[in-house]
Amino acid sequence: MFYDRVKQEIANRKLIGKQDHVLVGVSGGPDSIALLHVLHRLSAETGFSVGAVHVNHQLRGEESEEDARFVREFCRSLALSCDVVRVDVSGKRKELGGNKQAIARQLRYDAFQEVARKRKATKLALAHHADDQLETVMMRLIRGTGVSGLAGMEWERRWQGIGLIRPLLGVTKEEIEHYCREQGLHPRLDSSNLSNDYTRNRLRHELVPLIHSFNPRVADAVLRLSELIREEEKIWEKLTLEAADQVMAKQENGQFLVDVSSFLHLPVALQRRVVKLILSYLWDYGTHEVTLDSVEQVRNLAQLPSPSAMIHLPGGIIAQREYEKLILKVHSSTNEQTTPILSETIPLSIPGVTSLPGLLGKIEVLETDEPIHRMRMGPNSAVFDRDKLKEPLYVRFRRPGDKMKPLGMTGRKKVKSLMMEAKVPKRIRDQYPLVVTKDEIVWIPGIKRSGAAPVTPDTRRFLYLHWHAGDGPNREND
Secondary structure, X not given: OHHHHHHHHHHHOOOOOOOOEEEEEOOOOHHHHHHHHHHHHHHHHHXXXXXXXXXXXXXXXXXXXXXXXXXXXHHHHOOOEEEEEEOOHHHHHHHHOOOHHHHHHHHHHHHHHHHHHHHOOOEEEOOOOHHHHHHXXXXXXXXXXXXXXXXXXXXXXXXXXXXXXXXXXXXXXXXXXXXXXXXXXXXOOOHHHHOOOOHHHHHHHHHHHHHHHHOOOHHHHHHHHHHHHHHHHHHHHHHHHHHHHHHEEEEEOOEEEEEHHHHHOOOHHHHHHHHHHHHHHHOOOOOOOOOHHHHXXXXXXXXXXXXXXXXEEOOOEEEEEEOXXXXXXXXXXXXXXXXXXXXXXXXXXXXXXXXOOOOOOEEEEEEEOOOOOOOOOOOOEEEEEOOOOOOOOEEEOOOOOOEEOEOOOOOOEEHHHHHHHOOOOHHHHHXXXXXXXXXXXXXXXXXXXXXXXXXXXOOOOEEEEEEEOOOOOOOOOO
């Protein structure tokens, strides 16, 4: 059943031709082992060739090394070529800072590109399946997405001059595991997939089972929705390209110049899609997720009365307003001087979620008369005595000489020193939000809170603040 379904999808969607050389990304887990195995069987029947690439992220010590050995042996048993590439995720993160998963993904794709070029591959096959599609759509809903984001992952798209294909999108995780048992395959299990430290894992272990309790075939429903949206996106793509051509003043050297007046005369729906199109080009044709929040920040920048302003977006993108021109480009120099979009303060919505143009992430505020015991108070969260905290609350970027009196200390300490101690990369320190009252800094999200308005047994009202860090692109679990 599994074999026939995959074979049918490949044929119907023309994912692989007889002359193709398919490079399969293989982690050693059930999904990628099943994909490599089924493509190996189909290649004997159809005539295309198959090879494998395994990326060792060196994140799990000996377990990572055993994964690499397993993939090599499995490929040897099938008489297939196998390239194993070692990447240093921890070293790169130490050098640049940022999200571990995002860095791992970028290095993994760099390795895929290198091996694809060496092996002269025409297709790169990845093992995403129907349950992954459900998780991807749910992740995008949670983070904030436009309609096109609900299309999820594509069966095929162009990437680095070759076709990136996902032949298993029509089958479920359960079907994959059944195929492995049926064929006597014994894939590896990644222990990190069991941890709820990652958002996707929490969604997989907690939210998805709950959704399945309402509709056991929810993955099929999401697949159908994604297919419908993808067809409609073809019409929108034509309209968006026409609109982009109308408002684009210039495109050169990796930067886009947009005429603000022409842009603002577009319907809002087309404004969003034009911005998303430009960001997708800048973010390497979609290897980073373009969120609705990023799109709205650019739209807001275009509508500002100020003739000069700048914002920083995930993926190292800068959007800059210069009079009647809007410039979008990749941040090319660590020495380039940049300033946040606002020189003043951003009032916090209480309760509510406040976007932070020019700063990292969003801040969510919850007001309650009772303590929330289930809320995990990590470094990205803080709770205050509502009645003792001075109002109003604002967010701003750091200023020279800023100091804070950290909780538990008698004296004040420079914000710069606190950031250095927290090992915040220098290049993003000016993008860190500071939560302030009129006369003091009360919280540096992810780093330290002040001694202001601590919760005591006498506290009657609680103010919970949570920083959604927005630490970069993680579009999908590729």
